[in-house]
Amino acid sequence: MILLNVFAVVLPCVLASRTRGSSGTLVDFTDPKVQGHLDALVRMAQSCVIKVRATPKDVRAYFTNSSPVSRSGQCFATCMLEQSDIINHGKVNRDLLVHLAGLVNGKNSRVVRKLNSVSRLCLDSISGMTDRCQLASTYNDCLNENMIEFAFPLDIAEEAVRKMPFHLIQPNLPQEMKHPNY
Template identity: 85%
Template sequence: MLIIIISSIIGSVLSAHSHGISGTLVDFTDPKVQGHLDALVRMAQSCVIKVRASPKDVRAYFTNSPPITRSGQCFAACMLEQSDVINHGKVNRELLIHLAGLVNGKNSRVVRKLNSISRLCLDSIEGMSDRCQLASSYNDCLNENMIEFAFPLDIAEEAVRKMPFHLIQPK
């Protein structure tokens, strides 16, 4: 379970190669990181089927773009709920920060920034009750404020290619 939680954090907040800028925060060739990515893809595959997410929904999530559909919002909710970052409509900021510390080091720049940004993002969802909107808005806030930690586009596209869209039955 911990590998899935850490993977979701890598995927939704902390991973990355800085948009073409030199310097990588996460070494995507590291077998340990690859294991996290594989677990993240498995979790995403489950969420694709559960919420009937489209390729556009998944691509938006993996490229840190706001979802444009309800299923995209619910895909973000599914990912954050499966990682226990959101449970019963409540964000577990402490878990998010703790797990980010396991990946990046407790006193790293990433964790220090996440500590303040996650608080700001928590304030931005105050009063929301719709689970998909709440999770999506929280995730969007994290992505907007930690833009330098986006997935490299090739890795995002590879994740999208691994999704079981063919298993989604038409309504």
Template identity: 25%
Template sequence: MPLLNFVTITLHVIALTFYLVVSFKPLSKDEQMDRYQKMNEEVEPFRKNLTECARQVKASMVDVENFLKRVPQTTSQGKCFVACILKRNNIIKNNKVVGENLIEANRAVYGDDSEVMTRLTKAIVECTRVIEGIFEICEYASVFNDCMHMKMEHILDKVTMERRMEALGQMTSDPDQWTDEEDEILKLVKDEL
């Protein structure tokens, strides 16, 4: 009986995968290049902030990796790294969280997805309560960041995965449509997804 269930599940997964691949219309070359350029323009300031903050607070590579992997910081440099990032992205101004700026930053990534925005708004309120009474800015920022990740992890991962699947289904690297340079760019984009 377990083998039959496994075969049934496998067939459903294959059918779903086939449906997803067939149902997506590939983007044109210009659409894909525009999407890549827009993504690069949005990511570059973030990369710059990461580099400058890491230098400023003397954060280690582990501190940076922990931030990117959503792992709570354990060192003072790691916590100050988080504070620097949140300040540079205007999530923290005058040593206070600015919820509206966090919502706008997420809206740029997730659009107006009502489920994400509702959960985000609720998480901001809850996490702001958690940091009441914390006056040291590095600890304040780090605790807030960790709280937001815990509250939002499931929903953002779900939305991100859905978008990645859609993007992968729309991508094409047909050698008749793409130059070698564009094909390399697409491979990098696929790797990022």
């Protein structure tokens, strides 16, 4: 990642705090610290939308912890995880994922303890996969399925989707810009 912000961890579940928000999740989205992480996450997503030509459905699926519905949705998840260095050269850096979650939530927080065990389980779900987009998407799906209590509320997810530069994706972009390395 650490392209944008060391705290801008890709996965919505990592932004959880110890208080229960109005949406029923364990996330306090009014916390300025969490807001800063969300802003960085949105900037990463904007870049990934352009790189993989993600659709609004792709981005919505990502931010609502749903499985991608298309190849571009899988590659969008890949781009997000790779920009965060959570996945690098097809390998998951589980230690970095847990470390970044600890920076936001505290090393001994509930989210970090759960993420530590769930992330190990999710490594099994990608064993033997070689396709980058499938690997990252499957890993992300596994984390989301097992950490649903830390998900973005729908209104926050929709706001993130509204901030995406879909208007910049033109059908006449040069081929190398359409799917660079995805």
